[in-house]
Amino acid sequence: MDIALVIILGALWGSFANVCIFRLPKEKGVVSGRSYCPKCKKKIVWYDNIPIISFFLLGGKCRKCKKSISIQYVIVEAINIVSFITIYYFFGVSVITVLLMMLSISFLIIFFIDFEHFIIPNVLTFPMMIVGFLKSFDPNLPSLFPNYINSLIGGLFGYGVIWSIIYFYKQLRKKEGMGLGDAKLLAVVGFWFGWISIPFVLFLSSVLALLWVAPDLIKKSKKLTSQIPFGPYIILASILFFVSKQKLMLML
Numbered sequence: 001m002d003i004a005l006v007i008i009l010g011a012l013w014g015s016f017a018n019v020c021i022f023r024l025p026k027e028k029g030v031v032s033g034r035s036y037c038p039k040c041k042k043k044i045v046w047y048d049n050i051p052i053i054s055f056f057l058l059g060g061k062c063r064k065c066k067k068s069i070s071i072q073y074v075i076v077e078a079i080n081i082v083s084f085i086t087i088y089y090f091f092g093v094s095v096i097t098v099l100l101m102m103l104s105i106s107f108l109i110i111f112f113i114d115f116e117h118f119i120i121p122n123v124l125t126f127p128m129m130i131v132g133f134l135k136s137f138d139p140n141l142p143s144l145f146p147n148y149i150n151s152l153i154g155g156l157f158g159y160g161v162i163w164s165i166i167y168f169y170k171q172l173r174k175k176e177g178m179g180l181g182d183a184k185l186l187a188v189v190g191f192w193f194g195w196i197s198i199p200f201v202l203f204l205s206s207v208l209a210l211l212w213v214a215p216d217l218i219k220k221s222k223k224l225t226s227q228i229p230f231g232p233y234i235i236l237a238s239i240l241f242f243v244s245k246q247k248l249m250l251m252l
């Protein structure tokens, strides 16, 4: 497969990710309905809707209302292109590549939705749990992914550990610290990467989240009890887990 094709696929799926990030929190149909400007609600013609390129041709402004278009659209598309190229570089044309591309798009969408809206949609976590579990029955993917027993334990462990944190936090503080969306996301991680990933991802995501809020805590603009989205840290930690596991396997 040509690298140009990977880039085009990355851009197109990246632009689909943008639609999901914009519409899923508003419960609007993702597939139905043409793209429109969120500011003036006018439809966007196809030549103004080319991933990345149109943004720069239009100077970052809507052709009709001249209001600025969020740079986030370009960032999401660029990240997706880079992740597609990276996956293709390491795994070529394979089932693993397709699986990892699916997971990376889902992670990308969840990352941005949770970051802005503090929600993790079930329409993303449920299918990814199922795919993560089903893929563990494929005998051709042994070393990279866990077998189905490990996958199942991983999923239950991931869900259970955050469910317990929520439960005990509620008993102690009479309020919720994390959401069940986080539990479902960690279940996805467990189904995909096995039970061993859970303590690693849980620990690393907590460290990352603390590092991120530390400056605000010091400035006292936030309290330790302030709500922060936890999903993005779970995602970053999972990527680090996967990459470091690959590295270790190459060394052995």
Ligand SMILES: [Zn+2]
Pocket: 037, 038, 039, 040, 041, 042, 062, 063, 064, 065, 066, 067
């Ligand atoms: Zn507009």
